Each structure stands twice: as structure tokens, then as C-alpha cells.
Amino acid sequence: MSRAAEAVAGDAVELTVDKQVGEGYGLARHEGRVVFVSGAVPGERVRAELTQVKKHLAYARTTDVLQPSPHRVADRRLSWGAAGIGGIEFAHVDLPHSRELKAEAAAEQLSRLGGIEGTGLRIAAAPSEHAAEAADPGAAATTAGTAWRTRVQLAVDADGTPGMRAAGSHTVIPVDTVPLAVPVLDDLGLHTLRLPRLERIELTASHASGAVVLHTRPGTELDPRAVESVAARLGEQDGQWSLLHRSGQPVRRGGRGGGPAMRNRGGAAVRNRGGSSRLEVLAGTGEVTERLHLDTPGGPLGRDFRLRADGFWQVHVDAAAVLAGAVVEAAAGASRVLDLYCGAGLLACAVGAAHEVPVTGLEGAPEAIAAARANSADLDADFAVARIDRLSELPAADVIVLDPPRAGAGRAVTDALTASGAERIVYVSCDAGTFARDARALTDSGFTLASCRGFDLFPLTAHAEFVSVFTR
Numbered sequence: 405m406s407r408a409a410e411a412v413a414g415d416a417v418e419l420t421v422d423k424q425v426g427e428g429y430g431l432a433r434h435e436g437r438v439v440f441v442s443g444a445v446p447g448e449r450v451r452a453e454l455t456q457v458k459k460h461l462a463y464a465r466t467t468d469v470l471q472p473s474p475h476r477v478a479d480r481r482l483s484w485g486a487a488g489i490g491g492i493e494f495a496h497v498d499l500p501h502s503r504e505l506k507a508e509a510a511a512e513q514l515s516r517l518g519g520i521e522g523t524g525l526r527i528a529a530a531p532s533e534h535a536a537e538a539a540d541p542g543a544a545a546t547t548a549g550t551a552w553r554t555r556v557q558l559a560v561d562a563d564g565t566p567g568m569r570a571a572g573s574h575t576v577i578p579v580d581t582v583p584l585a586v587p588v589l590d591d592l593g594l595h596t597l598r599l600p601r602l603e604r605i606e607l608t609a610s611h612a613s614g615a616v617v618l619h620t621r622p623g624t625e626l627d628p629r630a631v632e633s634v635a636a637r638l639g640e641q642d643g644q645w646s647l648l649h650r651s652g653q654p655v656r657r658g659g660r661g662g663g664p665a666m667r668n669r670g671g672a673a674v675r676n677r678g679g680s681s682r683l684e685v686l687a688g689t690g691e692v693t694e695r696l697h698l699d700t701p702g703g704p705l706g707r708d709f710r711l712r713a714d715g716f717w718q719v720h721v722d723a724a725a726v727l728a729g730a731v732v733e734a735a736a737g738a739s740r741v742l743d744l745y746c747g748a749g750l751l752a753c754a755v756g757a758a759h760e761v762p763v764t765g766l767e768g769a770p771e772a773i774a775a776a777r778a779n780s781a782d783l784d785a786d787f788a789v790a791r792i793d794r795l796s797e798l799p800a801a802d803v804i805v806l807d808p809p810r811a812g813a814g815r816a817v818t819d820a821l822t823a824s825g826a827e828r829i830v831y832v833s834c835d836a837g838t839f840a841r842d843a844r845a846l847t848d849s850g851f852t853l854a855s856c857r858g859f860d861l862f863p864l865t866a867h868a869e870f871v872s873v874f875t876r
């Protein structure tokens with residue numbers, strides 16, 4: 405008796421994409437398996453190559469579109485000379501529809517992992533994209549959503565050519581333009597330089613200032629020509645630009661001085677600053693200044709935040725204002741606010757200033773806490789270094805704000821939130837999956853999810869931000 409040959413990676417298959425799920429995948433079925441397919445739009449019939457095959461599921465990438473969705477547009481990466489780069493999962497979808505697909509994927513995760521139904525979740529456009537789409541409806545298929553990143557990392561290959569990593573691979577693809585970056589980072593032109601001995605560069609653009617961090621490969625010295633060529637580009641820019649170097653020492657595992665291992669926004673493990681490798685300021689102050697503008701019920705609020713050039717700040721050019729605005733609104737009526745994972749103090753300072761209430765902020769990175777203290781000198785605010793997941797008790801507050809990294813808060817933190825005296829939790833999340841898991845823990849222990857708002861603060865990628873309020 406003959407049997408159909410078992411599917412293997414490399415096989416070409418035809419798929420009908422049923423719906424959108426997390427990480428930018430469309431979901432299809434093929435010969436008894438669930439297939440997660442990239443580069444497709446729900447409703448489409450595509451030909452795809454299987455990239456990974458397991459017993460009950462497989463991964464695939466679209467190679468040809470047989471019946472296109474009306475929401476399919478020309479892959480924007482082609483116009484950037486950046487075909488195949490990863491991290492821009494909706495490069496081929498019109499921008500408003502990409503938001504609907506993210507909302508569909510997040511609702512599925514909230515239901516499956518969090519047992520949460522009927523939130524009516526929408527993902528709202530950030531003001532810049534909203535304006536671009538309103539000014540020119542055609543922009544939704546082309547330029548809207550393509551110039552928002554104030555923080556960008558370029559990988560550098562062994563020959564010193566900068567670029568972006570290919571999807572699912574370490575291969576560096578040279579680019580004609582810095583994808584998704586705010587114009588000033590593209591204008592620097594660092595992606596056109598040869599940068600020997602570097603393994604990556606971090607680019608930061610903030611209010612009237614910016615910074616570039618050069619990361620050398622482990623065991624190599626900085627190449628003076630690379631430093632000179634980058635410094636020359638920074639010298640041509642308006643505003644204050646800093647140039648920094650982080651040596652590529654291998655990260656120490658355990659031992660003293662290593663600092664707590666944490667997850668950054670993208671989920672990659674990072675060492676607490678200062679423990680693993682040295683950050684050296686080659687030019688400028690080594691700091692950037694961010695400016696927050698908010699319209700609050702009490703009137704306009706403007707604040708400057710200084711932070712270290714490599715310190716955490718919300719990435720989308722509108723993100724700080726959008727998230728701070730939503731958190732200020734959600735914290736209305738609070739008498740004392742605790743901000744967990746507070747970074748340089750953005751949310752704590754916005755809430756403290758808008759509602760004139762005392763705030764406490766806790767965060768693992770000492771440099772961020774030093775910045776938060778300086779940024780809150782005019783407020784009734786108290787900031788301290790702490791590993792949130794190791795706290796046995798939380799400081800007293802009636803409203804607790806938390807904005808954990810992509811890995812979410814986890815059981816120890818949700819238990820501490822439950823044990824606290826807080827009546828309201830304002831949870832800011834950049835990952836619907838880990839948020840859904842934490843939401844289930846909170847609702848299982850007596851909290852009710854009162855609201856969940858989505859914001860497209862990572863346009864054209866699979867990610868979004870969520871601001872949710874739990875009450876009890």
C-alpha cells in the first residue's frame with residue numbers, strides 16, 4: 405500500500421490563509437498540520453515553502469501569491485533596497501489593515517492564553533501615522549508607518565558592511581535606507597560607511613540630540629578610521645550628538661558585578677549596564693534629552709527627560725506621549741502611585757506631575773534610576789533600584805503602574821500585585837501573549853479587566869502596545 409510522502413522542510417505547498425495569529429503569521433492547514441505562514445494575508449491563497457515541519461505543525465514562507473488579498477500592497481522593503489530583512493512582518497499589507505490584523509492576533513492570544521473575551525480590542529494609529537494617512541490615503545500603502553523609530557540597531561558583517569539581519573538568520577543584508585527610522589537617522593548615512601571590526605551600531609535620535617554607540621567585536625580594538633568616519637557624519641548634524649563605544653567583551657555568567665540578567669524590549673537577554681562590558685564616551689555628553697508634551701485635563705504638560713544614550717526610552721517618535729497620556733488617564737483619582745519597571749521615570753513623572761500625587765518608581769538598571777531621580781527633582785517622587793521579580797512586598801500605593809519588558813511580569817510579580825493593597829493596576833505591555841498570561845493570573849486572583857486599549861507604536865511590525873486597567 406502506498407502512502408503520501410511525509411512533508412519535509414523545503415517542500416512547496418499551496419495554502420489558504422484562514423486567520424492572523426501572533427508574530428505576524430497567518431494560520432493555514434495542510435495535510436493535518438497547522439501551518440504558520442509568513443508573508444501572507446488572511447483570505448489569500450498562496451504557494452509557500454515549508455521551512456520547518458513538526459508532527460502537528462509546520463512553518464512556511466510565502467513564495468507566490470495565487471489569489472491576493474485586496475489589502476496586499478507592494479512589499480515596502482523592495483523600495484528600501486532591503487528585500488528579505490526581518491522584523492517588518494506587515495511590509496506587504498496596507499497600514500490600516502495591518503492594525504486590524506494585529507488586533508485580531510491579540511484578541512486570539514487574550515482568549516487562548518488569558519481566557520479574556522469580548523474586549524472589543526482596537527489598535528489605534530499613533531498621531532504621526534494618523535496624520536500621514538489623513539493627508540494622503542495613498543500613503544497607507546507606501547510611506548505612512550515607515551519613519552518612526554528613534555532607536556535603531558544596524559548589524560555589521562565581518563567585512564565591515566552595515567545592514568539589517570535577514571528574516572530568521574544572522575546574514576547581514578546591506579540597505580539603501582535605514583528601515584523604519586526617523587529621517588535624521590537615515591540622513592546620518594552610517595549605513596553607507598565601511599565600519600571594520602564593529603559587530604553592530606546603535607543609533608538614537610531624541611529631542612535636539614542624538615547618539616551613536618559603536619559595538620566592537622569581542623577581542624578587537626576600535627578601528628580609528630571607523631571612528632573618524634562616524635564622527636565626521638555626526639559633526640555635520642544639527643544639535644548635540646554623542647559618540648560612544650561599547651567593547652565586545654563576552655558577557656560574564658554569574659559571579660560578582662555581573663548585575664541582574666534582564667530582558668530588553670525585544671526580548672534579548674541583556675546584562676545590567678556596566679557589569680559585562682565598558683561603555684566609553686568618545687565625544688559629547690553620552691546623554692540624550694527627550695521632551696514629553698501632553699494635553700492633560702489640568703492643561704498642557706511639558707517635561708524634559710535626560711538619560712544615558714544607551715538607556716531605555718520608548719521607540720516610536722510618538723510613544724512616550726501616547727503611553728504617558730493613556731497612563732495618566734487610567735491613573736485619574738489616585739492618591740499614591742507605584743511605577744514598576746520605571747526606566748528613566750517617564751510614566752511616574754507624567755502621572756506625578758499631571759495628578760500632583762506622590763509617586764514611587766522601581767527599576768533594575770541603576771543608571772536609569774539615577775536619571776529618574778534627576779528627572780523628578782520638582783516632584784514628590786522616590787526612585788530606587790530593585791529587581792521587581794524578587795520583591796517580597798511592594799511599597800504602598802492605591803494605583804500600581806507596570807511596564808515590564810516583553811517577557812512580561814511573571815508569577816512572582818502578579819502574586820505581589822495581588823498581595824498589595826492596590827485597588828487598580830495599570831498594565832502597559834508590548835506583548836499580547838505574555839500580557840494574556842499575566843492577565844489570567846490577575847483575574848484568577850480577584851482582579852477584573854476593566855479596559856484594554858491597543859496602540860500601533862511599532863507600525864508594520866508584528867508588535868503593538870497595550871494599556872490595560874484592572875480593578876478589584
Ligand SMILES: C[S@@+](CC[C@H](N)C(=O)[O-])C[C@H]1O[C@@H](n2cnc3c(N)ncnc32)[C@H](O)[C@@H]1O
Nearest residue numbers: 666716745746747750767768769791792807809
Ligand atoms: C519596557 S521598559 C519600561 C520603562 C519605562 N516605563 C518607560 O516607559 O520608559 C522596561 C524596563 O524594565 C527594566 N527591567 C527589566 N527587567 C527588570 C527586572 N526584573 N526588575 C527591574 N527592572 C527590570 C528595564 O531595565 C527597562 O527599563
